[in-house]
Amino acid sequence: MKLLLSAAFLSLTILKVHSVAVVCYYGSWSAWDGITPENFDASLCTHINYAFISIWEDGNLRVEDDELDIDQGLYKRVTDLKNQNPNLKVLLSVGGDSAADLFRGMAGDASKRGPFVGSATYFLSAYNFDGLDIDWEYPEVADQDNYITLLKELKAAFQPKGWLLTAAVSSDTEHGYLISEMVQYFDFINVMTYDFYGPWSDYTGQNSALYSSNVESDWEKSHLNVAAAANNWVNAGVPKNKLTIGTGFYGRSFTLSDPNNHGLHAGIIGPGNDGGEATYAHICSTYDGWTRVWDDEQKNPYRYSGNQWIGYDDQDSIWAKAAWIKDNGFLGVMIWAIDQDDIAGVCGEKQILLKQINRAIA
Template structure:
């Protein structure tokens, strides 16, 4: 009898282990849709470049929120497919035909959308109800399987410090009630650290209403770090796994994956609902002294902008992996993360080794899966010698017991046709705005080039992309598109 009990306990224990390691894990993948406007090898088109079935949930980033409680198309020229528009939503949804079982989710918010409008809507019972109803109708209209709330952040950045934390709960409760009518998914991306959680989230209650919670366990350090004694910045790792030797204060000891996860667990978040965010990009700094390049070294500004992201202080894995032979690479044994130095440039990023450790960490802690920001900064065309999507392949392989990513099971020809982007007379080519370019984006949208009637700018998330109309056409500001010359008034433009 005693042997039978022992055998039973062993079987139960083995089953428990198998249940943690063998259960289906989520792989939640964001796409920054503005990457469609990037040039050359940097351009990311979901139709062309999502060729493998590595995501369980694919998130369309982003849609906005209006003060009246409705969802806003931030870039309708990209999102919609009428006439000359790109039809990116349709391209996105066609992936479900290519990869059966894939769930697509509309992400609302993001850093640029800020907090104020979310705060206004969440403060009113009437607006909360309107948003919940509109969100359900939006998902059904555009064939999304659910909504991702990316409010950055409740009680901060223009929000209401006193009431946002509780109002966020009330907003999620209202959405949950509405979404249950159509069996829609409701998720949220949240700031990961303890100080963010205390300000912004009632963790037990938001966990009640959300299907899963994506911890944004990155941006712990960047070229905004606290000043060094000489008035500049200090270098730090974007997404370290553990506390490091330069983390001396209580606040600094929160800036890592492990501390963040254990805070959320201690506050009652169910581990199976927690999805660990993994960045496929890094942050860069310019060093004050190239000879002083350890973690915590003095920096006076953000690092140089690169070809794809075109933003100082940020670098995609697809950018740095091409250059690594020119950099000196280092590995933090304490924090389990790489960094690299080239002259006065200092970069923190994630690579195959660090992502292997983070993905194994997900299994070891019984979490619900991995989230990535974002697919368009992995090496999605395979220029760095490790095949296409080396980071995503690493995550998939570890979460799926060493299996490789299965190919598409449905021919792409079954997809719903979309409007072609490059049809006459709307054909145009794009280049990054040139260095020193004086054009500044006042808002997202299309704007004529004030110096050349054959050119125009597309502003997306504060970056201006420069387009040239096809030969024989000019930019029609009224139509916001390239058109035949007889239809265009160039009197206000100094044509070249």
């Protein structure tokens, strides 16, 4: 009995010790499906990024869902997780994949940047956030100077209050990023090393492979995997201690053009029957009867059944990624998104992917 208790205590201790950062994005809309902050073990993250708040045309921050964020108190319920984990930092993430034009119009106009900075200060103070995360997908070359001006003004307002300023950036450095200047203002940068392949691709491929495959082109090998993309950001001038490297708790699916050709770079006719994307919780509970293949070259699994194919991450591949991130000296692991994990433990251990990351970096 004592041995069992000791083992349980050791396991718990491993999960609570963070040798590297664990940045957990939370898609707040999942609360409508019952995945609320009360479902999460706050000790498993060093940072939680609340996604998203948006932007009005005049530059002020715009609450995305008044009923959820304000009336149901979701902002406060997330920041209250700091009562469970006093070391936790909770950031408000602004933007998302449909906010590029709003960012562009605001950053390029001083009369809009002022309200943006002022309203950000209000929201962080009013709801006990610890900083702001800029999720501009993606600045163009014409936006470079305006992006840096926005960062300078945010940093000037945040620094006296001790607030963090971070960003989510593309896995590809070849966007409108003045990287040598960006790095001066951000406390750290979250690299979105996922969505490497999807229904927009010409053939099957992994959402977030750790390494390249021998079937890929030279460009794909140097861009469409976690290791290459992370190192591209380092080579562009960002220190490893300012980079968190992304992992996806979801997969990308395809409909095969020939069910007998079901490997990597197999021909496709479109997205899978699930719309082209599925959470880990859905994959592990619904696709369990599909054939699973472990690709030891890319360190990722995929599954297929008939003309359906999905590339995704499971507890084995997530472990490999987190261990690689730690062993290569990066600041930490970033997750999109913790609400896509097996929160209820339908397939076994609750929050298994997030726990695997914690075990790998301990």
